[in-house]
Amino acid sequence: MIARKLITEFEELRYEELSASDRKLIDAAKEMTGQSYAPYSHFYVGAAIQMDNGEIVRGSNQENVAYPSGTCAERTACFQASALHPGVAMRKIAVAASTEEGFQQNPISPCGACRQALAEYEAKYGPIEVLLYGNDSIYRFPSVSSLLPLTFTEF
Numbered sequence: 001m002i003a004r005k006l007i008t009e010f011e012e013l014r015y016e017e018l019s020a021s022d023r024k025l026i027d028a029a030k031e032m033t034g035q036s037y038a039p040y041s042h043f044y045v046g047a048a049i050q051m052d053n054g055e056i057v058r059g060s061n062q063e064n065v066a067y068p069s070g071t072c073a074e075r076t077a078c079f080q081a082s083a084l085h086p087g088v089a090m091r092k093i094a095v096a097a098s099t100e101e102g103f104q105q106n107p108i109s110p111c112g113a114c115r116q117a118l119a120e121y122e123a124k125y126g127p128i129e130v131l132l133y134g135n136d137s138i139y140r141f142p143s144v145s146s147l148l149p150l151t152f153t154e155f
Contacts, residue, residue, distance in 0.1 A: 024132060051081060078114075
């Protein structure tokens, strides 16, 4: 048996330490939490993707009583980005979440299905930087593969 260890490196930043463009992306993700349709979980998630052409594509989580027919904010945003801008690379994604009490203190991370969807676009176009927002800190990962090591991207 060979034991191996996976290590995920990321930066922990404050909002003020971000570039103006990263703050704009975070702000778009935060704004999108207000567009969530989450009458069952009351957990509102917003995502914003910076495209290679400079466009920002937004998404929010959309629930449905026929659970799990809804979709997460990250997949809403990346599928919309691919549909609206075919052939254009996604360069960054920002994610924010809130409840009735306000934004989460600590960043939340995309679910496995969202990580897989994003990993496939990353395999096609190159690294997608990930910014995860929390009131207390923001985590910056260099790529989706940082969140999903040993990705399934070869078919």
